[in-house]
Amino acid sequence: MKTILIANPKGGAGKTTLSTNLAGFLARYVANSRASQDEEVFLWDLDRQKSALHWLSQRPAHLPTISRLDNAKEKSGKGWLVLDSPAGLHGEKLSDLLKRVEKVIVPIVPSSFDLAATKLFLHELAEEKAVRKGKAFVAIVGMRVDARTRAAEKLDEFLAPIDLLVLTHLRDTQNYVTAAFEGKSIFELAPSTVAQDMIQWQPIIDWVLRDQA
Numbered sequence: 001m002k003t004i005l006i007a008n009p010k011g012g013a014g015k016t017t018l019s020t021n022l023a024g025f026l027a028r029y030v031a032n033s034r035a036s037q038d039e040e041v042f043l044w045d046l047d048r049q050k051s052a053l054h055w056l057s058q059r060p061a062h063l064p065t066i067s068r069l070d071n072a073k074e075k076s077g078k079g080w081l082v083l084d085s086p087a088g089l090h091g092e093k094l095s096d097l098l099k100r101v102e103k104v105i106v107p108i109v110p111s112s113f114d115l116a117a118t119k120l121f122l123h124e125l126a127e128e129k130a131v132r133k134g135k136a137f138v139a140i141v142g143m144r145v146d147a148r149t150r151a152a153e154k155l156d157e158f159l160a161p162i163d164l165l166v167l168t169h170l171r172d173t174q175n176y177v178t179a180a181f182e183g184k185s186i187f188e189l190a191p192s193t194v195a196q197d198m199i200q201w202q203p204i205i206d207w208v209l210r211d212q213a
């Protein structure tokens with residue numbers, strides 16, 4: 001199973017937003033693609049707050065299926081697994097998880113506090129064996145970024161010296177909030193409403209679907 005971990009120890013960085021939307025995208029992708037029709041999409045919520053599972057419980061039945069996974073033993077078959085992780089993830093727990101994933105996406109909000117809190121984590125991630133040996137690939141997504149603001153500039157400055165792939169910036173929009181309330185991903189909202197978001201998501205999609213990062 002192709003497994004993607006969404007992680008950032010800073011609370012509120014956008015992990016659950018990214019996880020649920022990625023799972024929503026993958027569910028549509030699998031349902032619409034002939035080559036992937038025998039694949040399933042799973043969401044595993046490692047956070048005790050269970051926000052991702054709450055979202056899944058709200059998901060309308062007619063939408064492409066996302067299955068919940070609660071335990072590594074259930075992990076079998078073909079398909080995709082998105083892992084939403086809790087704030088504070090680091091150390092041994094992080095190392096253990098990295099052994100099971102192919103890709104890691106780190107959402108980062110461009111605030112002074114978030115950048116400071118994420119810095120150590122990015123260094124820790126880069127030092128992890130799975131990452132150093134090219135078994136787990138890491139990419140960053142700027143979250144709630146409004147281009148042409150000082151915050152966006154600060155994020156670019158922060159990321160410039162860091163040798164990690166920056167995929168895209170996602171804007172701050174109520175689309176994510178609306179979708180979350182309805183158990184949907186933004187891929188399931190009216191296309192005219194999310195046109196700009198679809199463009200911003202494309203690099204994430206390309207990277208996730210690519211065999212090798």
Ligand SMILES: Nc1ncnc2c1ncn2[C@@H]1O[C@H](COP(=O)(O)OP(=O)(O)OP(=O)(O)O)[C@@H](O)[C@H]1O
Nearest residue numbers: 010011012013014015016017087144171172173176
């Ligand atoms: N791009 C965005 N535009 C608007 N709101 C957003 C965006 N990304 C995240 N949010 C909102 O920010 C809040 C925090 O996001 P989210 O819950 O995804 O973060 P988290 O990293 O999972 O938090 P925690 O560490 O508590 O698990 C949520 O209310 C979410 O709806």
Ligand SMILES: [Mg+2]
Nearest residue numbers: 015016047051
């Ligand atoms: Mg969360």
